[in-house]
Amino acid sequence: MTVRAGREFLAIPGPTTMPDEVLQAMHRPALDIYSEQMVQLTESLLADLSKLFATKGHSYIHIANGHGAWEGALSNVLSRGDKVLVLESGRFAVGWGSTAKAMGCEVEVLKGDWRRAVQPDEVEARLRQDKAHTIRAILVAQVDTASGVWNDIEAIGKAIKASGHPALFMVDTVASLGCMPFEMDAWGIDVAMSGSQKGLMTPPGLGFVAANDRAREVHKKADLRTPYWDWTEREGSEHYRKYAGTAPVHLLFALRKAIDLLFAEGLENAFERHRLLAEAVRRAVAVWAEGQVLGFNITEAAERSNTVTTVTTNGYDPVPLHRYCKEKCGVVLGVGIGELHGQAFRIAHMGHVNAPMILGTLGVIEMALNALQIPHGKGGTAAAIDWLGESVSA
Ligand SMILES: *Cc1c(COP(=O)(O)O)cnc(C)c1O
Numbered sequence: 263m264t265v266r267a268g269r270e271f272l273a274i275p276g277p278t279t280m281p282d283e284v285l286q287a288m289h290r291p292a293l294d295i296y297s298e299q300m301v302q303l304t305e306s307l308l309a310d311l312s313k314l315f316a317t318k319g320h321s322y323i324h325i326a327n328g329h330g331a332w333e334g335a336l337s338n339v340l341s342r343g344d345k346v347l348v349l350e351s352g353r354f355a356v357g358w359g360s361t362a363k364a365m366g367c368e369v370e371v372l373k374g375d376w377r378r379a380v381q382p383d384e385v386e387a388r389l390r391q392d393k394a395h396t397i398r399a400i401l402v403a404q405v406d407t408a409s410g411v412w413n414d415i416e417a418i419g420k421a422i423k424a425s426g427h428p429a430l431f432m433v434d435t436v437a438s439l440g441c442m443p444f445e446m447d448a449w450g451i452d453v454a455m456s457g458s459q460k461g462l463m464t465p466p467g468l469g470f471v472a473a474n475d476r477a478r479e480v481h482k483k484a485d486l487r488t489p490y491w492d493w494t495e496r497e498g499s500e501h502y503r504k505y506a507g508t509a510p511v512h513l514l515f516a517l518r519k520a521i522d523l524l525f526a527e528g529l530e531n532a533f534e535r536h537r538l539l540a541e542a543v544r545r546a547v548a549v550w551a552e553g554q555v556l557g558f559n560i561t562e563a564a565e566r567s568n569t570v571t572t573v574t575t576n577g578y579d580p581v582p583l584h585r586y587c588k589e590k591c592g593v594v595l596g597v598g599i600g601e602l603h604g605q606a607f608r609i610a611h612m613g614h615v616n617a618p619m620i621l622g623t624l625g626v627i628e629m630a631l632n633a634l635q636i637p638h639g640k641g642g643t644a645a646a647i648d649w650l651g652e653s654v655s656a
Pocket residue numbers: 276327328329330354403405406407434435436437457466
């Protein structure tokens with residue numbers, strides 16, 4: 263017996279649910295890639311991506327997922343043998359660092375904790391030790407999608423500044439852009455990257471990189487540059503060079519619509535929607551945690567991301583819970599990855615999410631906890647409803 267029907271609901275941290283308008287925007291013929299319309303589409307998107315990153319710098323669109331954009335960002339500013347400092351807080355910055363290593367950089371991981379955010383004072387202390395300035399770039403993720411942590415990029419930027427160290431500050435915003443505040447220029451970030459398929463509600467396949475003037479200056483001497491990723495190549499006068507070949511026309515139609523929806527809502531309103539819905543999830547998890555099985559992976563409340571919540575299962579196998587939610591109810595939760603494989607589940611709340619989606623997901627999880635007799639505090643979903651009712655005024 264099941265109670266599933268209709269569209270399956272993806273509560274995974276990417277790819278995320280796409281608005282119908284975004285899906286429909288792709289249902290049209292391709293454009294002539296040399297047409298004025300195409301040029302304008304690209305120009306409007308590059309300008310709006312810079313708005314999303316909050317930079318006066320340049321933005322670049324790659325036909326790539328986040329892993330591709332990682333490589334694109336690194337190859338444009340680094341040379342073989344350059345030293346990179348990775349700020350660990352889960353899996354993703356470390357993964358970016360592994361890419362740098364495979365490309366020929368020397369990588370040092372500033373040891374972090376899967377349950378805590380990066381500590382800005384530790385970053386400052388490490389940079390002060392590097393008197394010879396051998397570190398060329400610092401890599402960090404704003405949200406680590408595995409651990410569910412939110413890193414205070416503004417504070418890390420201040421710590422870097424206080425140390426007086428000239429390394430480039432490079433930030434992964436794949437799981438946060440369009441969902442949580444990000445201020446590339448104001449926070450002293452030199453290179454930022456993101457992807458289409460999470461907060462930006464667009465199909466997987468587009469990777470974004472933004473660079474300020476300092477990064478573009480360093481770029482001139484970078485020897486990891488290759489034609490496909492190269493910023494200089496992409497700044498050529500011919501439109502096709504912006505994509506190093508044929509433009510991903512339909513993905514651009516989708517992205518145009520998604521950004522239009524986001525700007526129509528207002529970025530600040532979208533951030534607030536994410537905060538409210540994330541807090542609703544946290545209210546529910548906090549109640550369930552009273553059963554001594556479920557808990558927050560991130561121990562400090564202020565360090566929990568507004569885009570994904572990682573819930574540990576304290577020795578209970580999360581697979582039956584996943585299976586129940588998916589097979590009985592049509593809700594797909596994220597699995598624990600990396601160190602949390604088999605020990606956690608993740609609830610994504612990024613991009614095209616609203617109260618019924620989140621309350622529905624929480625209700626289904628609670629239903630599964632009951633059906634599988636996993637000990638939990640009663641009334642988690644009710645706590646989420648109560649909190650949303652108090653916070654969203656009539
Ligand atoms: C998903 C994700 C990536 C990788 O993106 P892909 O498109 O899967 O290659 C990188 N960084 C973060 C923070 C992510 O959440």
